[in-house]
Amino acid sequence: MDDLAGFLRTRRSRVDPVASGIPNDSRRRVEGLRREEVAHLSGVSVDYYVRLEQGRATRPSGQVLDALARVLGLDETERDHLCRLAQQRRPRAKAPGGRVRPELLRVLDLVTDAPALIMNHRLDVLAGNRLAGLLFGREIPGLNTARHIFLEEAERGLYADWDGCTVDVVGHLRLAAGEYPDDPRLASLIGELSMGSERFRRLWARAEVSARTHGRKAYRHPLVGLLELHQENFALPGDSGMELLVLSAAAGSAAQDALRLLAGLGEDGAGARPHQEHPGRRVPHL
Known part of the structure; x- marks a missing residue:
């Protein structure tokens, strides 16, 4: 890769x-x-x-x-x-699994006023809180943000800075490919994106690598409009390869009001169906 x-x-x-x-x-x-x-x-x-x-x-x-x-x-x-x-002649790192501990799912439940996700090195979303499901308008487990950005949101729908997001995603996947060169699911994802997106092919050929740990994320939500949020990435302990992502809004901002409105729409049953993995359930491998 x-x-x-x-x-x-x-x-x-x-x-x-x-x-x-x-x-x-x-x-x-x-x-x-x-x-x-x-x-x-x-x-x-x-x-x-x-x-x-x-x-x-x-x-x-x-x-x-x-x-x-x-x-x-x-x-x-x-x-x-x-x-x-x-150093690729050394024993290669085995791709981590996709099981989320129940304790981490309880942590997601505690985050009530900001979308929060747990994601692996392939950018598979393994779990998310209620607001995350409302933000993306879909069930969270099974969502791959790289596939979502390049193959489902290519018309610049949800992502206000679609171009910037695509650069970030390719830079992350380049790093992951270097760390886990024998991961067949990662190789399959990269092949799928290469076949389905000309922009992905162009960015991949540049061989840029990047590790983004925080920064601005802007979304155009069909129900509440522009959401200008701040993303923080927290690497989870151990060799899981997982990160906790929290998308917060500044106090008193229009984005904070929009998130509250979105949460209320979800309570009324409008828009996206809220989703949260039950702590007692086993999160499937992705």
């Missing part, structure tokens, strides 16, 4: 040669740095770097990876991704 050679090629193509101290050459036909330029700036032989980009080199040392990250201008998330790809 992802490989060191491809990642190096895409990162090399985005580096500005002038910013790297290489004189501007009007005859340059290569976008970004040439392979020999990366090798020179990193302090490795051209032959070795070429073998890295061809997938024929042995695992590079930490010193080489640090030099490549510096030359390619990688941020912390990209550098971690580079190191993970370079």
Whole structure:
């Protein structure tokens, strides 16, 4: 799903040669740095770097990876991704399961004034509180937000910043593919998105990686209008690969009033049917 050679090629193509101290050459036909330029700036032989980009080199040392990250201008998330790809000969991480502890479901019940979700590394929503079901207008378990954004909301319906959301989703899936390269369900999802969405194919080819832990999320809800919310991601303990996402509204804001209205519409039986997994039930594997 992802490989060191491809990642190096895409990162090399985005580096500005002038910013790297290489004189501007009007005859340059290569976008970004040439392979020999990366090798020179990193302090490795051209032959070795070429073998890295061809997938024929042995695992590079930490010193080489640090030099490549510096030359390619990688941020912390990209550098971690580079190191993970370079170490893929180690025993690969097993994809975590999709079972949510009953105690976590009780925590979701405690969040009453903000949509809250539990999501895995594939962006499968494993559980959600009542407001989450009302926000998405559907049952929560079984929803995959990547599939929802690219294949169901491609007309920019629910997501006010659809373009930004698609970039975030692809960046997350790139990281997940590097961490769990042997996850068949993740590979199947990526294949499905590639077949069904031209935008996904274009973004995936850029090999961008990102880890978003908080930020603005805006929705255009058919019943209550624009919802400008703030998303916080909380990694759950252990090796579950799960995160708790909470979408909160600022006190006294129009979004807070809209969430209250949405909750009231749900109580009246209008709009989306509220949903919450019962704590005693087993959450199915997704």
